[in-house]
Amino acid sequence: SRYEAELELLVFASWHGVKLISKPINVFYPKPEERVSHFRPGLDFTRISILNTILCVLAVIYGIPCFLYRSLKTGLFTITTYIVYLVGALTITPIAFGKACYTKLTGKPSYKLHNVVTTFSKTVVKLLGLFGAKVKVDNKSGEDFKKPALIICNHQSQLDLMVQLSQTNRIIFLTNDWVWKNPIFGAIVRCAEYYPVSVGLEKLLPKLQELVDRGYSISVFPEGTRSEAEEITDSTKVYSILLTL
Numbered sequence: 279s280r281y282e283a284e285l286e287l288l289v290f291a292s293w294h295g296v297k298l299i300s301k302p303i304n305v306f307y308p309k310p311e312e313r314v315s316h317f318r319p320g321l322d323f324t325r326i327s328i329l330n331t332i333l334c335v336l337a338v339i340y341g342i343p344c345f346l347y348r349s350l351k352t353g354l355f356t357i358t359t360y361i362v363y364l365v366g367a368l369t370i371t372p373i374a375f376g377k378a379c380y381t382k383l384t385g386k387p388s389y390k391l392h393n394v395v396t397t398f399s400k401t402v403v404k405l406l407g408l409f410g411a412k413v414k415v416d417n418k419s420g421e422d423f424k425k426p427a428l429i430i431c432n433h434q435s436q437l438d439l440m441v442q443l444s445q446t447n448r449i450i451f452l453t454n455d456w457v458w459k460n461p462i463f464g465a466i467v468r469c470a471e472y473y474p475v476s477v478g479l480e481k482l483l484p485k486l487q488e489l490v491d492r493g494y495s496i497s498v499f500p501e502g503t504r505s506e507a508e509e510i511t512d513s514t515k516v517y518s519i520l521l522t523l
Contacts, residue, residue, distance in 0.1 A: 399443035
C-alpha cells in the first residue's frame with residue numbers, strides 16, 4: 279500500500295521476467311504552496327527504507343536464483359530446439375532426395391514426404407510444450423484444411439512454419455530464394471513442391487493451380503520480413519498472385 283507499492287510491484291515484476299523499460303513522460307509540478315500531497319515524510323520514508331532492506335535480502339535468496347533459473351531454462355530450451363530442428367532437417371534431407379528421385383523416375387508426385395514433414399513438425403511443437411512454451415490453436419471456425427485455401431500469415435520466427443505444418447500435410451509455402459536454395463533444408467523445400475516468389479507470376483500460377491487441384495492449400499507470408507508490430511505489410515509480387523488466384 280501507499281508509496282512503496284510501486285517499488286514492490288516493479289521489483290517483483292522484474293524477478294518474474296517482465297522486461298522493464300524507462301519511458302520519459304511530462305509531469306506538471308505546481309508551486310509548493312499550491313501542491314496537494316499525501317506523502318508523510320517521516321512515516322512513508324521509514325516504510326520505503328524497510329521495504330528496500332527486505333527486497334535486498336530477498337533478491338539474494340529469491341530474485342537472483344529466479345533469474346539464473348530462467349536464464350538456464352531459456353538457454354537449454356533454445357539449444358534443444360535448434361538441435362532438434364537441425365537433426366530433423368539433416369534426417370529428412372536424404373528422404374527428400376529419395377523422394378525426388380522417385381518423382382523423377384515415375385513422374386508421380388510424392389505425398390509421403392509431406393507426411394514426414396508434418397510428423398516432424400508435430401514433434402517440434404510437442405517439444406515446445408514440454409519446455410514451457412504455450413502453444414494454443416485457436417480454431418473457432420473448425421477449419422480442417424480439406425478444402426484448398428489461401429492462408430495469409432505474418433512471419434515472426436522459424437517456428438511459424440512448424441506450427442502450420444503440424445496442423446495438416448496438405449499445405450504448400452511460397453518462399454524466398456534463400457530458403458529455396460538453402461544447403462541444409464533446401465532439398466526438402468524443393469521436393470515438397472514449395473516455390474519461390476521470384477519464379478514470377480506466369481510460371482508460378484500453373485504450378486499452384488495444379489497443387490490446388492490436388493487438394494493443397496497455399497500459404498503466403500506477404501511482408502517478406504518479420505514485423506515487430508505484428509502487422510502484414512505490402513508486397514507487390516505476392517499480392518499480384520493473390521489477386522490473380
